[in-house]
Amino acid sequence: SQQGExxxxxxxxxxxxxATMNCSYKTSxxxxxxxxxxxxxxxxxxxxxxxxxxxxxxxxxxxxxxxxKKSSSLLITASRAADTASYFCATRGQAxxxxxxxxGTTLSVSS
Amino acid sequence: NAxxxxxPKFQVLKTGxxxxxxxxxxxxxxxxxxxxxxPGMGLRLIYxxxxxxxTDKGEVPNGYNVSRLNKREFSLRxxxxxxxxxxxxxxxSSEAATWxxxxxxxxxxxxxxx
Numbered sequence: 045s046q047q048g049e050x051x052x053x054x055x056x057x058x059x060x061x062x063a064t065m066n067c068s069y070k071t072s073x074x075x076x077x078x079x080x081x082x083x084x085x086x087x088x089x090x091x092x093x094x095x096x097x098x099x100x101x102x103x104x105x106x107x108x109x110x111x112x113k114k115s116s117s118l119l120i121t122a123s124r125a126a127d128t129a130s131y132f133c134a135t136r137g138q139a140x141x142x143x144x145x146x147x148g149t150t151l152s153v154s155s
Numbered sequence: 156n157a158x159x160x161x162x163p164k165f166q167v168l169k170t171g172x173x174x175x176x177x178x179x180x181x182x183x184x185x186x187x188x189x190x191x192x193x194p195g196m197g198l199r200l201i202y203x204x205x206x207x208x209x210t211d212k213g214e215v216p217n218g219y220n221v222s223r224l225n226k227r228e229f230s231l232r233x234x235x236x237x238x239x240x241x242x243x244x245x246x247x248s249s250e251a252a253t254w255x256x257x258x259x260x261x262x263x264x265x266x267x268x269x
């Protein structure tokens with residue numbers, strides 16, 4: 045069962061533009077994470093935002109969390125071709141140990 | 156540090172054959188996980204081990220078995236492979252089974268079952 049669902053499924057932009065991906069989840073969470081997966085590779089952790097945080101920055105990444113709407117967004121500013129990848133949100137509930145991943149947003153950045 | 160390593164990288168099996176996917180981590184993590192990734196499905200948890208000596212089923216455990224050999228190693232076994240098990244398998248580890256956990260992934264094993 046999917047906890048997080050990303051939107052859109054696919055996104056194509058030009059270099060220099062901003063890319064925004066959204067994640068909606070179903071149950072209460074204590075944190076939400078975003079991961080990136082380059083083609084043919086494993087996932088790499090990008091950023092974790094806790095349930096008591098509303099916004100977090102890491103370099104060109106900005107993540108927001110709205111627990112009242114059960115949603116999060118990942119903004120990549122000034123996109124580069126190297127940002128081409130699939131992006132996944134992952135959450136876990138109040139109990140348990142497993143992360144549950146969404147199906148991902150595939151981002152394509154063309155030069 | 157190598158992080159999380161997986162062997163083999165690629166494997167082709169015939170239906171009914173068995174195989175074991177190996178995973179090792181050198182980060183002294185307590186928790187380890189096996190996922191499968193299918194096109195359009197995201198990652199689905201097969202089994203996980205919250206700590207050495209424990210294993211638990213995830214979302215899609217049928218047809219698989221696991222062994223937490225020691226703190227470093229967590230193997231996934233397919234006793235009788237089926238075409239539906241054609242997938243990319245990822246192993247991951249995390250420091251602890253708490254809300255702080257960030258998971259670190261291996262490069263994946265691509266399995267084709269004919």
